Structures are given as structure tokens and as C-alpha cells.
Amino acid sequence: MANEQNLVPMNQRTKSEAREISRKGGVASGKVRRQRADLKRSFETLLSSEVNNEQMRELLIRLGYDPTNEMALALVILQKALNGDVKAFTKIQDVIDSE
Known part of the structure; x- marks a missing residue:
């Protein structure tokens, strides 16, 4: 569990820090979306067989x-x-x- 004292709100970070954190979140989100799409295609193939x-x-x-x-x-x-x-x-x- 995170230590509340170590958490820094986004509005207290520099623009470059906030941008980097947002970029990492976007990359992770894209990866998960691709995985879900691949799983959906796999199930569609299996169900139609x-x-x-x-x-x-x-x-x-x-x-x-x-x-x-x-x-x-x-x-x-x-x-x-x-x-x-x-x-x-x-x-x-x-x-x-x-x-």
C-alpha cells in the first residue's frame, strides 16, 4: 500500500513529469486494449468453429x-x-x- 506522505498530486508536478506519467498511462492503456481485441478475435474464431x-x-x-x-x-x-x-x-x- 502506498504511503500517503509520498503521493504527489498531478497539479504539484512539473509539466514534463505530468506529461511522462500520462504518456506511460496511454501506452499501458493501448496495450490492454490490443490484448482485449486479440482475445475477442480469438473467441470469435473459436465460437465459429x-x-x-x-x-x-x-x-x-x-x-x-x-x-x-x-x-x-x-x-x-x-x-x-x-x-x-x-x-x-x-x-x-x-x-x-x-x-
Whole structure:
């Protein structure tokens, strides 16, 4: 934990110190944004790929859906909601309401 006596407010720092601190914050923020974007692209790729589980694959095809991980996940969440899982129901509502 920081020692309160060692903290120097930004308005008491020189312009060059404040600029350098802000620059470091901007660089760190950009790095985190890129990491999140990469993770999102990875999940989109994985969700659009075909299901490995043969039973789930056959079930999705029988129901007339594409046998993707995304559809399998949606089906599993729906099954949980139908069995009374309130969190699953809430997630489904969130997805539907976000459009």
C-alpha cells in the first residue's frame, strides 16, 4: 500500500513529469486494449468453429442449426435456463436486450 506522505498530486508536478506519467498511462492503456481485441478475435474464431462433441453436433444438425461452438453454447445455456437456472435466464435476456 502506498504511503500517503509520498503521493504527489498531478497539479504539484512539473509539466514534463505530468506529461511522462500520462504518456506511460496511454501506452499501458493501448496495450490492454490490443490484448482485449486479440482475445475477442480469438473467441470469435473459436465460437465459429465446428463442435468437436459428436452427440452435440448430431443434435444441432437434427434441430436444423449449424454445428458450431456458438450454437452449442447457446443451446446449453437455454437448457440450463429451462431447468431453472436464473443466471442462465438473465444472460439470455442480456443478449436479447443488447440488440
